[in-house]
Amino acid sequence: MIQLLVSRTQSLKSDILSGLTVALALVPEAVAFAFVAGVDPLVGLYAAFMVGLITATIGGRPGMISGATGALAVVMVSLVADHGVEYLFATVVLMGIFQILAGAFRLGKFIRLVPHSVMLGFVNGLAIVIFLAQMKQFQFTDSEGVIRWLQGEQMFIMLGLIALTMAIIHFLPKVTRVIPSTLAAILAVTLLVMGLDLDARTVQDVLADMSGNVDATIAGGLPQFHIPMVPLSFETFKIIVPYALILAAIGLIESLLTLTLIDEITETRGRGNKECVGQGVANVATGFFGGMGGCAMIGQSMININSGGFGRASGISAALFLLTFILVGSHLIEVIPVAALVGVMFIVVIGTFEWASLRLWGKIPRSDLIVVIAVTGVTVWQDLAIAVIVGVIISALVFAWKHASHMSFVVRDEYDTKVYFPNGPLFFASIHTFRDQFNPKLDPPEVIVDFANCRVVDHSGIEAIESLAERYVKAGKELSLRHLSPECRKLLNKAGSLVEVNMIEDPNYKVADDRLA
Structure with missing residues (x-):
């Protein structure tokens, strides 16, 4: 009916x-x-x-x-x-x-x-x-x-x-x-x-x-x-x-x-x-x-x-x-x-018309206000579909930028080993912050990166880890990677032998990468 x-x-x-x-x-x-x-x-x-x-x-x-x-x-x-x-x-x-x-x-x-x-x-x-x-x-x-x-x-x-x-x-x-x-x-x-x-x-x-x-x-x-x-x-x-x-x-x-x-x-x-x-x-x-x-x-x-x-x-x-x-x-x-x-x-x-939006100045994040104005302008200037695409892209880029700034590090010295604890998502927008934290020339012979509080999100994150492994190999240092998900281990071609596998504690999540398909 x-x-x-x-x-x-x-x-x-x-x-x-x-x-x-x-x-x-x-x-x-x-x-x-x-x-x-x-x-x-x-x-x-x-x-x-x-x-x-x-x-x-x-x-x-x-x-x-x-x-x-x-x-x-x-x-x-x-x-x-x-x-x-x-x-x-x-x-x-x-x-x-x-x-x-x-x-x-x-x-x-x-x-x-x-x-x-x-x-x-x-x-x-x-x-x-x-x-x-x-x-x-x-x-x-x-x-x-x-x-x-x-x-x-x-x-x-x-x-x-x-x-x-x-x-x-x-x-x-x-x-x-x-x-x-x-x-x-x-x-x-x-x-x-x-x-x-x-x-x-x-x-x-x-x-x-x-x-x-x-x-x-x-x-x-x-x-x-x-x-x-x-x-x-x-x-x-x-x-x-x-x-x-x-x-x-x-x-x-x-x-x-x-x-x-x-x-x-x-x-x-x-x-x-x-x-x-x-x-x-x-x-x-x-x-x-x-x-x-x-x-x-x-x-x-x-x-x-x-x-x-x-x-x-x-x-x-x-x-x-x-x-x-x-x-x-x-x-x-x-x-x-x-x-x-x-x-x-x-x-x-x-x-x-959403008249309340005229009173949003100073009450919402500036990025959201820019999105409202941009989508309104593009809708009038071009058409709805382009405006929505522009708005979603701007919002996505703002989201990526904000989350890239959430990447932080805790560094501990354990005997002759230096342990890095990255916190936050590792993806295309945060890889530069991730790379800048490491200095293979000054680090001790043994270095550990613990990913317990860091989720590798996409292929850019995988590449950042592999690039880091190459830097430590060239410096003649020993690098170990802890608490990586099975998908990350599968995708790490060059750093695979450096990964410490812990079946109980390692996280289990998917990584956005075409190779997993």
């Missing part, structure tokens, strides 16, 4: 109404991302429908909304421009296969390696990106094809309707929760514009600006099964594999980070590996039905959660409502004022 609800406090009614709200906001986003990728609007809408429906049904995070996203669209644009839309469909299918494999091999757990500082930068950067994306709605293309900002009465009406939308969303829940405040705001602003015949930009105007066709519409039929028309050759494989890998990685990173964020908001636990498989199945399907593929959408997911949509039924209903709009309700969606949707997204921005 598909679990439609995740708690007793929520209802199917809340999920369905929340799904309707999300569907209204999905239309302009899906169309916009389709144009970014250089494909027909219906390619984006079909992707939003199919990816949203399948991930909501079999994915690992109830309440999370998936669809066509800008992070994927910016990668797709060069593929479509160079090879055509059929190669895009083939790439989306392969992308989905890679994501299924990621779930099957349980790679979703690696999202735990993302530090909290990277998560802060992630949500702050996405909030800024969502805000900046709305600025396009304050622009229009004139008769000469020049992009201009709204002026005078049009700008005044736009700002007024945005403020009204935000006010309804903020204050209505204090009066009643019978209807999601976001949906109520969109309906109220739409009726106001139509009743007063205000000169406000609508979804139809946005479609016309993007396509250059005043009769542009989101109307269409059911998605049709379609095998991508590409040659089955090694050349095709070489073209689509790099794009598929990049798209799969970006899609999974964005989806798993959004899953983690919703976990924190709802205080529930999503299943990362199941979400990887769900995203993969959805992308394989949408590639065969003429869609551009997709992943989790943090903006729409936040709208859904804020509107009370915590169950699977919210994502399923959003997808079905979207299909209904495509088939029979396009004229209803196209009259919605853009200002209402912008107001909704501004509320999402306010709710997504």
Whole structure:
């Protein structure tokens, strides 16, 4: 049985109404991302429908909304421009296969390696990106094809309707929760514009600006099964594999980070590996039905959660409502004022941005603050996947540097023997500290290094020990190594005869080295 609800406090009614709200906001986003990728609007809408429906049904995070996203669209644009839309469909299918494999091999757990500082930068950067994306709605293309900002009465009406939308969303829940405040705001602003015949930009105007066709519409039929028309050759494989890998990685990173964020908001636990498989199945399907593929959408997911949509039924209903709009309700969606949707997204921005992070100066380590700022900046400047990778690398390097400084030594003289007791991890960042502690020329004829409190972590540590052994051999001194793990002894090619084996006291742990494989 598909679990439609995740708690007793929520209802199917809340999920369905929340799904309707999300569907209204999905239309302009899906169309916009389709144009970014250089494909027909219906390619984006079909992707939003199919990816949203399948991930909501079999994915690992109830309440999370998936669809066509800008992070994927910016990668797709060069593929479509160079090879055509059929190669895009083939790439989306392969992308989905890679994501299924990621779930099957349980790679979703690696999202735990993302530090909290990277998560802060992630949500702050996405909030800024969502805000900046709305600025396009304050622009229009004139008769000469020049992009201009709204002026005078049009700008005044736009700002007024945005403020009204935000006010309804903020204050209505204090009066009643019978209807999601976001949906109520969109309906109220739409009726106001139509009743007063205000000169406000609508979804139809946005479609016309993007396509250059005043009769542009989101109307269409059911998605049709379609095998991508590409040659089955090694050349095709070489073209689509790099794009598929990049798209799969970006899609999974964005989806798993959004899953983690919703976990924190709802205080529930999503299943990362199941979400990887769900995203993969959805992308394989949408590639065969003429869609551009997709992943989790943090903006729409936040709208859904804020509107009370915590169950699977919210994502399923959003997808079905979207299909209904495509088939029979396009004229209803196209009259919605853009200002209402912008107001909704501004509320999402306010709710997504981690305002508490502005007060972290002096309260957290400077390195963590640098990571937050760096991830935020790279998310805005480049994209989410690069930002997360940059943040994890910076955090890893800081971690390595701090632990390298934890290497310390205790030195004792026992009769004619000098005993070194290193303390701390021996790995690539601490090997220089380790080497500098020894002076074979000045040490007595017999030297012992006791590793009881020192763990050899990687291949660099092994090489440091072997290099130390060579130095003492050249100096004509006798070096003994105590309390090394069996793996270390196995990897020490040149120093193996110097190791004292104690089966009872020697530690037992693994060393990160390819030779053990």
